Amino acid sequence: MATTSIALDESPRIRTLLTLADDALILGHRLSEWTGHAPTLEEELALANIALDLIGQARALYQATGIDEDALAYLRDPHQFRNALAVELPNGDFAFTIVRLFLVSAASDAFWRGAVGADDPDIAAIAGKAEKETAYHVRHAADWLVRLGDGTAESHRRAQSALDALWPYTGELTASADRPAWLHAVGPVLQRATLTPPADGWMQSGGRQGRHTEHLGHLLAEMQVLPRTYPGATW
């Protein structure tokens, strides 16, 4: 790597912005990995559209920090990222991707709706746009989830297995929010999908403090290789 990472002095405001932005960027990147691999052309475009919404949200949030957005995306190391562990996990199968999108979007949807009236004018402005985008992400993921869960024995098994695997990662998504409200939002959809939410138990954490799974390093290596190898490259 030809370019060294940036050092950050994180004020509470910058930390909040990075937490939101990193969630959006990393999930957006994961969804973009489906391009060329999605089960149908229609779903490929749907996932790419959602990825672009999320990367757009990330850009707006990075810009609100006053720090160069490209430096924030491309010149930070894994321990400087504040995203929840749930969004950096590999895509797995289509069921895992949809279950993750649903669980994460349900949390972001509640956050952005509440943030429309935020004191920080930047966050309030971004929320005005993001809440409409995220409402669609929830709807799209929920509609798929019902069809996977209440579909064939195979799709049900895969959806339930994804839900079981992801549940311990949802503590981080609701750590600074109202978990009962989130459970109330996801519960009816899981029920329609004939899926059983695991009981809340021990939860994974560490992403907000920069302690990540090994998957984030691999993701960043791919995402950052070009700007780090060819600093200032344009195309």
Next chain:
Amino acid sequence: MNTPLWEVFVRARNGLAHKHVGSVHAADATMALQAARDVYTRRGEALSLWVVPSHAIVASDPADRESLFEPTGSKIYRHPTFYEVPDEVGHM
């Protein structure tokens, strides 16, 4: 794959009619509408969307083209070209 086919119609502005833009595959009506949104409205093309099961479309037979459509060719008096349409009318 036997996923049903749906025809997609987009209305771009108030006052215009829905226009056929293409088709999508989707398992049911709800997902067809989402697929249509994701495939055909990515650049701000739409205010309204319709999806219709492709099998519900009844099409004319290409073999009937001459008998159905050629007779109108000689009836230019049906074209409203003999008077001016005021600008205020807008779309007709």
